[in-house]
Amino acid sequence: MSALKNDTFLRALLRQPTPHTPVWIMRQAGRYLPEYNQTRKRAGSFLGLAKNPNYATEVTLQPLARFNLDAAILFSDILTIPDAMGLGLYFAEGEGPKFERPLREEWEIRNLTVPDPAEHLGYVLDAVAQIRHALAGELPLIGFSGSPYTLACYMVEGGPNEDFRTIKTMLYEQPDLLHHLLDINARAVTAYLNAQIEAGAQAVMIFDTWGGSLAAAAYKEFSLQYLQHIVAGLIRQRDGRRVPNIVFTKGGGLWLEDIAAIGCDAIGLDWTCDIGAARARVGNQVALQGNLDPMALFAEPQAIRAQVERVLTSFGTGSGHVFNLGHGVSQHTPPENVGVLVDAVHELSPRYHAAT
Amino acid sequence: MSALKNDTFLRALLRQPTPHTPVWIMRQAGRYLPEYNQTRKRAGSFLGLAKNPNYATEVTLQPLARFNLDAAILFSDILTIPDAMGLGLYFAEGEGPKFERPLREEWEIRNLTVPDPAEHLGYVLDAVAQIRHALAGELPLIGFSGSPYTLACYMVEGGPNEDFRTIKTMLYEQPDLLHHLLDINARAVTAYLNAQIEAGAQAVMIFDTWGGSLAAAAYKEFSLQYLQHIVAGLIRQRDGRRVPNIVFTKGGGLWLEDIAAIGCDAIGLDWTCDIGAARARVGNQVALQGNLDPMALFAEPQAIRAQVERVLTSFGTGSGHVFNLGHGVSQHTPPENVGVLVDAVHELSPRYHAAT
Numbered sequence: 001m002s003a004l005k006n007d008t009f010l011r012a013l014l015r016q017p018t019p020h021t022p023v024w025i026m027r028q029a030g031r032y033l034p035e036y037n038q039t040r041k042r043a044g045s046f047l048g049l050a051k052n053p054n055y056a057t058e059v060t061l062q063p064l065a066r067f068n069l070d071a072a073i074l075f076s077d078i079l080t081i082p083d084a085m086g087l088g089l090y091f092a093e094g095e096g097p098k099f100e101r102p103l104r105e106e107w108e109i110r111n112l113t114v115p116d117p118a119e120h121l122g123y124v125l126d127a128v129a130q131i132r133h134a135l136a137g138e139l140p141l142i143g144f145s146g147s148p149y150t151l152a153c154y155m156v157e158g159g160p161n162e163d164f165r166t167i168k169t170m171l172y173e174q175p176d177l178l179h180h181l182l183d184i185n186a187r188a189v190t191a192y193l194n195a196q197i198e199a200g201a202q203a204v205m206i207f208d209t210w211g212g213s214l215a216a217a218a219y220k221e222f223s224l225q226y227l228q229h230i231v232a233g234l235i236r237q238r239d240g241r242r243v244p245n246i247v248f249t250k251g252g253g254l255w256l257e258d259i260a261a262i263g264c265d266a267i268g269l270d271w272t273c274d275i276g277a278a279r280a281r282v283g284n285q286v287a288l289q290g291n292l293d294p295m296a297l298f299a300e301p302q303a304i305r306a307q308v309e310r311v312l313t314s315f316g317t318g319s320g321h322v323f324n325l326g327h328g329v330s331q332h333t334p335p336e337n338v339g340v341l342v343d344a345v346h347e348l349s350p351r352y353h354a355a356t
Numbered sequence: 357m358s359a360l361k362n363d364t365f366l367r368a369l370l371r372q373p374t375p376h377t378p379v380w381i382m383r384q385a386g387r388y389l390p391e392y393n394q395t396r397k398r399a400g401s402f403l404g405l406a407k408n409p410n411y412a413t414e415v416t417l418q419p420l421a422r423f424n425l426d427a428a429i430l431f432s433d434i435l436t437i438p439d440a441m442g443l444g445l446y447f448a449e450g451e452g453p454k455f456e457r458p459l460r461e462e463w464e465i466r467n468l469t470v471p472d473p474a475e476h477l478g479y480v481l482d483a484v485a486q487i488r489h490a491l492a493g494e495l496p497l498i499g500f501s502g503s504p505y506t507l508a509c510y511m512v513e514g515g516p517n518e519d520f521r522t523i524k525t526m527l528y529e530q531p532d533l534l535h536h537l538l539d540i541n542a543r544a545v546t547a548y549l550n551a552q553i554e555a556g557a558q559a560v561m562i563f564d565t566w567g568g569s570l571a572a573a574a575y576k577e578f579s580l581q582y583l584q585h586i587v588a589g590l591i592r593q594r595d596g597r598r599v600p601n602i603v604f605t606k607g608g609g610l611w612l613e614d615i616a617a618i619g620c621d622a623i624g625l626d627w628t629c630d631i632g633a634a635r636a637r638v639g640n641q642v643a644l645q646g647n648l649d650p651m652a653l654f655a656e657p658q659a660i661r662a663q664v665e666r667v668l669t670s671f672g673t674g675s676g677h678v679f680n681l682g683h684g685v686s687q688h689t690p691p692e693n694v695g696v697l698v699d700a701v702h703e704l705s706p707r708y709h710a711a712t
Contacts, residue, residue, distance in 0.1 A: 272569075
């Protein structure tokens with residue numbers, strides 16, 4: 001494979017010096033881009049895109065053609081694993097992801113097995129390989145999965161949810177059963193992310209979208225413990241280069257010390273954390289990724305630049321920061337405002353890095 | 357007025373010794389109680405209940421007849437103030453509160469005025485007086501309002517919302533206009549809570565339901581600053597007794613030190629904070645109220661008792677804790693499980709308090 005031309009993202013995740021702060025955007029290939037919506041229309045649906053490596057490659061590259069981003073991220077979904085387990089992922093218009101066959105009975109959970117990525121998730125691995133080839137060493141490629149607890153939420157509840165009543169009743173009443181499910185999910189995520197790394201992913205991110213809905217003690221027992229198992233099982237090195245990992249628990253700002261202690265390379269921060277305060281707490285152990293409020297992208301360019309500067313100033317000088325939003329970019333965002341953000345990071349950040 | 361027979365709640369808020377940990381439940385008069393649903397049917401609607409002092413009194417007292425609670429809370433809504441300003445509060449079935457006339461234009465915000473509680477919110481003050489009389493000194497009565505930022509969210513967005521795009525665009529692009537709105541709201545909330553105190557409320561709570569959706573710096577500038585103005589303007593003493601106040605920012609666990617510094621008596625905690633960790637951070641300045649996960653009430657009695665014990669143990673020995681859920685009780689909760697919680701607090705907590 002060709003040498004990587006822009007490795008600022010990978011270096012920043014390992015807290016190595018870079019000339020500027022690298023930037024990418026969660027959901028950078030998404031509905032705010034008209035070209036994405038056109039490809040999606042051709043593919044027929046979101047899953048039609050995600051399950052076809054040609055389409056997945058096409059939409060992964062779209063934001064890179066528009067914006068001066070420092071990383072590409074595989075176009076896929078956080079819920080591919082339960083789909084591979086046979087639960088039947090689908091998307092009802094305007095309702096978010098759902099499963100045709102959520103886990104309602106104890107025997108259904110006891111019967112689950114870890115899917116073989118090559119056999120059941122080959123379309124993802126093909127997409128990773130194809131995107132990596134298409135990138136031709138210009139930018140690093142990020143692979144990802146949902147976290148064991150976040151997968152379990154969808155698997156048990158069957159879809160998006162306000163209070164997580166079903167899974168939390170299990171958590172408080174049948175903790176052993178939930179641990180069984182989480183253990184299977186953790187082994188599945190580990191195998192899946194390692195298969196993505198072997199197919200060409202140069203960094204991996206675990207999205208713990210719903211870990212923040214847990215009480216503090218329950219977060220450690222039912223989410224973080226399994227994130228730790230995954231991190232411990234990931235391939236560390238590939239083609240002579242370290243493969244960094246990023247753990248993102250939305251709403252996890254209270255638990256940064258605990259997250260840093262599992263041995264991950266970087267922590268994703270949502271926008272409610274002050275990134276400078278977060279750095280003071282854990283910045284000697286991990287890199288930090290984030291964390292502009294996605295809603296700041298609805299303001300005028302001047303205001304966006306001011307908010308970018310605010311995040312950069314809060315983090316301060318030195319390495320270990322990957323700029324991103326604190327959550328996925330909204331589908332209603334004017335695309336040109338993403339460009340304002342990306343350009344502002346590149347223009348404003350060099351002064352926070354020592355001259356090399 | 358008659359002397360208060362059970363003042364454990366008021367004493368705990370001021371970190372004075374009590375023989376047990378007092379307990380009440382957010383939304384304790386609500387849809388999980390069949391008798392509430394019957395009264396609501398007679399009243400025709402939620403607002404029919406809230407705007408009629410007889411009905412409001414009736415439903416306020418209902419949970420007290422069932423459970424051994426240590427406080428009563430006025431039956432009302434957090435959004436009465438914008439309704440009194442003329443925005444037209446209504447509830448669409450299953451959709452949460454909405455306004456008929458949300459604030460869409462700058463001139464609408466510039467034209468807002470602080471409503472006179474006696475003139476525009478007399479039904480609330482009548483309910484407070486009537487409930488206080490009906491309580492006959494058995495238990496203290498809590499008054500409340502939404503916070504300035506939370507009111508502004510509903511006033512600008514018009515209803516419940518996923519991303520708060522409209523108000524956040526204002527926040528990032530026209531901060532002065534939002535400050536104007538928040539200043540009016542803060543003066544309205546102060547006058548309203550003081551009128552509730554004069555009508556008989558013995559403690560007041562400010563619900564900052566949406567403050568936790570803000571970036572850290574924005575929280576301080578657009579929510580906490582105005583909470584501080586309110587706390588500074590509240591009546592401190594009434595009938596020879598201190599009137600304690602409680603500030604509850606849902607999702608505010610990262611900012612407890614900042615909240616404690618505004619001079620409030622107590623901080624409400626949602627269930628994501630470890631209450632022992634919170635006490636270590638701010639427990640020498642304020643009391644803490646909370647913080648069991650409301651979903652724990654869907655488990656069996658044994659599991660509920662174990663979770664109650666967990667919260668009590670985490671807080672530890674000594675005064676300054678009011679037991680509550682970390683959020684309002686779910687409408688789907690089996691009422692008998694609320695009884696299990698209340699009884700468990702009274703049964704298990706005395707050992708955490710020094711013998712008097």
